Structure formats: structure tokens, C-alpha cells
Amino acid sequence: CTLDSEVALRVGGDFFFDPQPGDSPVKLVLIAGGVGINPLFSILLHIADLHGYQEGKGNGYKMGTVKLYYSAKKTSELLFKKNILGLMNAFPGKITCHFHITQQSSQICKELQPHVTGK
Numbered sequence: 753c754t755l756d757s758e759v760a761l762r763v764g765g766d767f768f769f770d771p772q773p774g775d776s777p778v779k780l781v782l783i784a785g786g787v788g789i790n791p792l793f794s795i796l797l798h799i800a801d802l803h804g805y806q807e808g809k810g811n812g813y814k815m816g817t818v819k820l821y822y823s824a825k826k827t828s829e830l831l832f833k834k835n836i837l838g839l840m841n842a843f844p845g846k847i848t849c850h851f852h853i854t855q856q857s858s859q860i861c862k863e864l865q866p867h868v869t870g871k
Contacts, residue, residue, distance in 0.1 A: 780799070782818070793836075822851050
């Protein structure tokens with residue numbers, strides 16, 4: 753977003769992402785903490801599928817970018833981290849993730865380091 757951008761924000765409750773062919777592309781920001789990643793990971797997988805369809809078949813889906821911000825106490829508590837890294841590698845620039853770690857005292861593994869902020 754840039755200064756003065758309009759954003760829609762939704763916290764909790766039932767939510768989903770279901771774009772239709774021909775819809776304008778949107779930029780999504782997904783924010784998760786701990787096990788709250790579960791529904792957002794499902795959305796992320798759906799977005800990856802749609803990016804794959806868009807590239808492979810040109811079926812009318814125009815996908816924007818998605819940025820996931822995911823916080824946990826320690827990297828060991830980041831659910832789906834290998835899957836998320838795989839999605840970022842499969843769709844560079846289209847799917848990104850920033851992990852925020854709040855209480856880890858040990859070294860963060862090299863694979864995660866470029867994507868981690870926090871202690």
C-alpha cells in the first residue's frame with residue numbers, strides 16, 4: 753500500500769477468498785499469528801493454484817500479489833513453513849512471506865533468515 757491507499761480489513765469470523773474469472777486482480781495482505789495461520793494457509797494454497805492456472809491456461813483469472821505476515825514465538829512454531837517457502841520459490845514476486853519471531857534465543861536456520869524479523 754502507499755500513503756492514502758484504501759484497504760479492507762477483516763479480523764476473525766468466517767472469511768474466504770473466491771475470485772472469479774474476469775475479476776480485477778487484487779493485492780492481498782494476510783496477517784497470522786500462531787495457529788491462526790490455518791485458514792490463511794488455505795487461502796494461500798488457493799492463490800497458488802490460481803496463479804498456476806493463470807500461467808498454464810490463461811483461463812481468465814488475473815491474480816495480484818499476496819504478502820503473508822506470520823508471527824510466532826519460535827521458528828519451530830511456524831506451521832507450514834517449508835510449504836510457504838516452497839510457494840515463494842514457485843511464484844517469486846507473486847507470493848511473499850515475512851516471518852516475525854518474538855522469543856527465540858537460538859540461531860535461526862539459514863533457509864529462513866532472509867524472511868525473518870524479530871529477536
